Amino acid sequence: MVEVASAPVASYKIGPCEPSIAIHYHSPDTMVIGTVLNGYHYSHDGGKHWQTETLKSSYGVWGDPVVITDTNGHFHYFHLSDPTGKNWRSDSILDRIVCQTSTDGGATWNDGTYMGLNYPKQQDKEWAALDPETNTLYVTWTQFDKYKSPLPEHKSHILFSKSTDGGKSWSASKPISAVGGGCMDDRYTAEGAVPTVGVDGSIHVVWSRHDTLWLSTSKDGGENFSRERAIAPHRNGWRMAIPGVPRANGFPIIVTDRSRGERHGHLYVNWAEQVDGATEVYFMRSTDAGQSWSNPRKVSNDTTNTHRFFTWMGISPDDGSLYVVYYDRRHYEDAQTDVYLSWSKDGGETWKEERISEKPFTPVQDFFFGDYNHIDVRHGIVRPVWTAMEQEHGKLKIYTALINTKDLE
Numbered sequence: 001m002v003e004v005a006s007a008p009v010a011s012y013k014i015g016p017c018e019p020s021i022a023i024h025y026h027s028p029d030t031m032v033i034g035t036v037l038n039g040y041h042y043s044h045d046g047g048k049h050w051q052t053e054t055l056k057s058s059y060g061v062w063g064d065p066v067v068i069t070d071t072n073g074h075f076h077y078f079h080l081s082d083p084t085g086k087n088w089r090s091d092s093i094l095d096r097i098v099c100q101t102s103t104d105g106g107a108t109w110n111d112g113t114y115m116g117l118n119y120p121k122q123q124d125k126e127w128a129a130l131d132p133e134t135n136t137l138y139v140t141w142t143q144f145d146k147y148k149s150p151l152p153e154h155k156s157h158i159l160f161s162k163s164t165d166g167g168k169s170w171s172a173s174k175p176i177s178a179v180g181g182g183c184m185d186d187r188y189t190a191e192g193a194v195p196t197v198g199v200d201g202s203i204h205v206v207w208s209r210h211d212t213l214w215l216s217t218s219k220d221g222g223e224n225f226s227r228e229r230a231i232a233p234h235r236n237g238w239r240m241a242i243p244g245v246p247r248a249n250g251f252p253i254i255v256t257d258r259s260r261g262e263r264h265g266h267l268y269v270n271w272a273e274q275v276d277g278a279t280e281v282y283f284m285r286s287t288d289a290g291q292s293w294s295n296p297r298k299v300s301n302d303t304t305n306t307h308r309f310f311t312w313m314g315i316s317p318d319d320g321s322l323y324v325v326y327y328d329r330r331h332y333e334d335a336q337t338d339v340y341l342s343w344s345k346d347g348g349e350t351w352k353e354e355r356i357s358e359k360p361f362t363p364v365q366d367f368f369f370g371d372y373n374h375i376d377v378r379h380g381i382v383r384p385v386w387t388a389m390e391q392e393h394g395k396l397k398i399y400t401a402l403i404n405t406k407d408l409e
Contacts, residue, residue: 034065
């Protein structure tokens with residue numbers, strides 16, 4: 001376990017969290033992590049040592065970091081915009097999604113470009129994917145008519161934009177969800193949209209709304225999307241009660257097997273949900289480009305009635321093996337928390353798991369833990385990243401584990 005970065009907790013008790021990691025497309029020693037609210041961390045020795053800096057943009061930098069790499073070896077850091085610094089106050093802006101690009105391994109970043117500008121509507125919770133055949137970037141996110149409004153006329157929708165020039169410009173945003181959710185940032189909100197690119201170039205987007213996972217697909221580069229359809233239950237998916245964590249959700253993730261193995265083209269969805277006071281991590285797969293899906297199955301072999309949450313799935317482009325990082329409380333009756341990695345080398349038929357954190361931590365209700373952890377897999381290495389609470393000094397820290405795929409039998 002390697003400490004990536006630490007920072008004193010601010011007066012409003014937000015430290016580094018919501019880590020997102022990307023491994024350089026060609027060079028395995030180079031990787032970048034983004035963290036709330038405006039941190040970036042880069043390593044040029046495979047994650048053994050990290051340099052921490054503050055990301056700046058004239059559009060403002062305000063959390064929800066998403067970092068990906070493209071086939072040119074450039075890194076793209078997506079985040080929310082809040083030029084006023086008012087965050088989610090009633091008069092805040094959060095008016096667009098920003099993309100900043102680094103061409104030197106994460107050391108420096110341009111001022112950024114943006115998508116989704118539609119003030120006074122608010123843009124939130126973006127995620128991005130790359131088509132490695134064309135180097136096209138795709139982004140999906142939630143647009144709120146008015147965040148935290150209980151009024152039925154105020155809706156949340158999933159939006160889409162793309163860049164065909166390496167993030168220099170973006171297409172006009174368009175809604176891909178036909179049915180709007182509420183604006184209370186709860187289980188009825190349309191939120192948590194994550195895209196992936198199929199081996200035929202199709203764009204598949206999964207998100208949560210009203211205790212259900214929804215999928216929409218474009219077969220023409222994002223010009224048109226199919227009407228969303230339900231693919232699985234997502235029980236209490238966007239509002240979970242986890243002791244010690246001020247808020248938690250079961251963010252759905254979708255990935256594509258781009259390897260040349262027998263599962264070439266398979267899609268996988270990973271998420272967490274909560275039933276009867278216990279939280280569990282699941283996955284399912286599609287072998288026909290998202291037309292049908294297997295029954296949901298757990299990624300853990302443990303049978304303890306506990307909390308497993310903040311999951312994220314990565315997939316190896318080399319052989320299609322699956323890797324899932326998540327918090328786990330199987331060994332404790334209180335809020336102590338470990339970090340586990342589950343992996344499958346047969347398309348999810350069987351899973352193995354291992355604790356990858358050296359010691360448990362106990363989250364504190366007053367500290368914002370974000371909405372996700374993350375993982376990336378490339379060049380035969382696995383780099384999960386997560387947030388942990390350091391009780392002794394009262395601050396949050398980001399950690400990664402240095403794992404090679406060959407060591408996971």
